Amino acid sequence: MEETKFIINGNEYLPLRDVVFNTLRDAILTGKLIPGERLMENQLADKLGVSRTPVREALRMLALENLVELVPRKGAQVLDMSEKDIINILEVRDALESLATSIACKKMSKEMLQQLKLVEAEFEQAIEVNDLERIIQLDEDFHDLILESTENDKLSHIYQNLRIQLYRYRMAHLKVDSSIPAIIAHHRGILRAIENHDAEEGATVAHGHIKYHTEFILRSIHNK
Amino acid sequence: MEETKFIINGNEYLPLRDVVFNTLRDAILTGKLIPGERLMENQLADKLGVSRTPVREALRMLALENLVELVPRKGAQVLDMSEKDIINILEVRDALESLATSIACKKMSKEMLQQLKLVEAEFEQAIEVNDLERIIQLDEDFHDLILESTENDKLSHIYQNLRIQLYRYRMAHLKVDSSIPAIIAHHRGILRAIENHDAEEGATVAHGHIKYHTEFILRSIHNK
């Protein structure tokens, strides 16, 4: 052994465009960059300590995630969503969540169902101790598991994208205590449907879940 | 009037990246670029007479349309779809087509329905004279009108993207004469459901339509 290179991990390299992309996306989703705000390439490049090239590419990625609006020769700005947009997204999400749940009812493995039950238990536990961060995370995990069980990458990808777009309105949902019991009921209903391999029932419950979610988000927007 | 600039139209400017994007997309969809083929930035730039910059941006756009695969530091290649991918896409498309049709049943205007009937009439006429190009175009128009009536841009956008991905397998569908009668029956069923504002019926017929379509595409792949 003459010389060994210190390769910690096979793949810890990330192109700058992805770093910039992640940074900007995070800033948008957490509200550090507000809707309508202009995003200038030079300015961002300076602030992030990179050149314009990766910034440009990151902006284009964000545009295709529907987080940024790009007008040729004018520039980019953080996309502002109208109520109509939100309704539209939820309409699609409804159909996809129903689809995912009904597929899950058909082909989720026993092991995965076990895991799902575990997540649900932790979810309800997190509610007991009022750990908001954890509640949100586990709710996401719950839906992720269902998506994963569909073994449909396209479906997962589209769904995730819709979720990202609604991310900014996510807090408003679970923050309100009164919505919690309904959500638990929905989750349990979905679990039951999966356990019984009842695809129709699963789709119905999922539909109700999103409908409930929709009304909540809309209400929270109106109260702003 | 001292000097007038010749601005033919308010907006006929297209960034080079979009020109490249359109060119490459067309080449992929029509099979001039085959799945698995490597796409090298320099080579493409030379061939198209532009620099690498717009080519890079176009490639990234294609990647987010799922037509090209991008591996960091390795390069781009035309994405090859597995049968599993096609099934997955059709699974999602099924849900979205059903959604779109049921919405159309609820809120398509009289004028639009009239237009839809017109398209269907022309469609059946094109079949009579066996004008394949026109048949395909009118089938697309039919579905586009339904999408438009949903007044849901997000839904339309996602659906179009799925369609693009299946574009390469589109011919195989309508080319086969025996499938035509079923398609006509489906279209007429959808028309009837819209006319009766029967959302449930619309979703059901749409579902059957896509299911039929799915089987056809799969069969044509297997016979290759």
Next chain:
DNA sequence: AGATAAAACAATGTATACAGTATTATTAAG
């Protein structure tokens, strides 16, 4: 001859420079 290492090459990643166009500020005219 086969395998391994080194070097040459080719492609992507990133930065920068220049060109063209919107926008803003400034100045002149009414």
Next chain:
DNA sequence: CTTAATAATACTGTATACATTGTTTTATCT
């Protein structure tokens, strides 16, 4: 003082140059 024209500025669009990495070829050793 308002408005229109013009100049200045700031931004995006595109090209190119350099850096880094992955791949292939060639040479050397067993």
